[in-house]
Every structure is written in structure tokens, then in C-alpha cells.
Amino acid sequence: MPPSLEALKAELESVRTKAVQEIDAAKTPEAVEALRVRYLGKKGVLAGLMSHLRALPAEARPSFGQAVNALREALEDQIGARRAALEAAALEARLQAEAIDVTLPGEALAPGARHPLSQVIEAIEDIFIGMGYRIAEGPDVEWDTYNFERLNIPKDHPARDMQDSFYLTDEMLLRTHTSPVQVREMLAMAPRTPLKIICPGNVYRRDTDDATHSHMFTQIEGLVVGEGVRMSDLKGTLEQFARRLFGEETKIRLRPSYFPFTEPSAEVDVTCSACGGTGCRVCKWTGWLEVLGAGMVHPKVLEAGGYDPRRVSGFAFGLGVERIAMIKYGVDDIRQFYVNDARVLRSFVAC
């Protein structure tokens, strides 16, 4: 017994009621899509209704076909509207959740600053680069022969006691000064001239740390080797350097001293930058500050570096970066440079 038109139309109405309710109740776009497949898909409920068409009497077919198609269109519209509403609600929820309140106070950033020792090293490098020097570096772990032997400090030399060392093996140590870079650079360069270098770096000595001593500190070495290099060249260079670093009115003085690797040797003082040379607490009322050691490169050192001391001569100097930074920044405890306390480091402005 084929279904009657009335029965099919009644079924169509019950499908409509159910579908309208379910689409209305769908909570997610995925649920809406599942309903679309269920009702409007190729094997869906409406296709099932349509399949009864052939069983109907010919005159009833158009009216039922139109009714099914009208329902299809109505459901398509409802599904499209429901999907749009759900997507809009989801977007709105996301915008709410991701909203940024730009009026909230931000997280304070602690701005850093160049470390004062780096600032001093760079300032000194700039001065010597301006005079045609090149920067050279050597290793912190050094051979005894470069740190001492080839600098005219043989094994039993009392000068070794001046620089108490950290030895790693019999032949290897943490360098006690930057002077071994002189040897390395001479060996690399000889017999060519001129050799003009400055060498910044860490050095290590077995000292007890206190306000003015540190077992590790920073030096800058200078070396010039060439034909006819004289003591007056050394003095003029250091004068120029002191004026650039401490101010145009700065004067220097050389006092006789002793280093095994220079002959003659000198301690170099600059007029106190705190009082201008009249005497104050910083310079212990002498008007002078000792800032570096220097001298004419010893012939034995030139020879150990591969140069012929009868043909070339040279001068060298070595300065302590911490000492200069303490003078420039008015710091009275060397340990301030090593604490890595951002509050302390921030207090040093570029010099």
C-alpha cells in the first residue's frame, strides 16, 4: 500500500517541526553542520521524503515535490542564519577573552648600561686607534715562556715574586699581566715594522682581595716596535693619551722604575683629575696619580720576539683599567666593579 499524499505531508510537517527545533538548539557550528548533513545531505531525511515521490499518483507529485523543496529552502536559510549567529558569538567571546586593557600599568624594565670597565676600555682603545694602533688579544691561560721567560724573567728571577701566579701545570699559568701578548705579536710580525698594538685583557694574581686589590683585574698593554723608536716617542704618546682620557690640562711625569722587560723603565703619573694637581684626598695630597708602567723594550725581549735589537727599538706600557675607572668615576673600592649589582652599575654614566 503506497503512502498517501496526506500521510507524506503530515510526515513532512513533523520533519519540519523537529528540524526547526534541533537547528535552533544547536550550540556549535559543528552541530549545525551535522544537522545539515542529517536533513539536507544526499542520504538525508529530505532525500528520503523525496524518494516517495515515485510512489505517488502523477497528479500529486508536483505539489509534494514543491513542498519538499520549500522545506529544503527554509531549512537551508535557518541553518545559514544559525551558523552565522554561532560564529559571531564565538568571535565576540574570543575578542572578550583576548582583550588587552591598555590602561593597566606596564611591567617596569630595568634598563642596563655599559659596564664601567668596558666603557674605559673602549675609550682607551679609541684613543690609540686614532694614533694608528691595532687591537691584539691573547689567551688568559698562558705559557710560562710567554708570561715570563721571553720577557726576560727567567725561572729563578726575583721579579717572579712581584707577580704571584696561579699555575695550572709547570709550564702553564693564568697570565699575570698582558705583556705576553707583546711576545706573541712580535713573533707573529717579526721582522716587519712598525708594530703598533694595544692589548686589553684579564690578568690574574694571587692577591688577597680588598678595596684596592683583586685576584683578577684588567690591563691594557701597549707596544710599538720600529726603526728609531725613542724614549721621547713614549713620553709624547703617553702625554697625548693622558690629555685625551683625563682632559687637555693633564700633565704627566715619568719616575725611574724597574721592569725586567724594559730598560730604562718608568712609572708614569698624571696630574690628579680630582683636584687638578693641587692636592686632595684622591691623590693623597701629592697632586699626582700613578697610572701606568712603561719603558723601552729590553733588547733581550726584542730578540726573543724575533727582532734584531741592533736594527729596531721599541717602547711598551701597561696600565690597570680598574685603577683608571676608579679615578674617573670616583670609586674607592675595586670590588664595586665585580658585584654585578644593576643598581651600582646603572650609577656609572658614559665617560
Ligand code: PHE
Ligand atoms: N706588565 C707590567 C705589570 O703588569 C706593566 C708594564 C707593561 C710595564 C709594559 C712596562 C711595560 O706590572
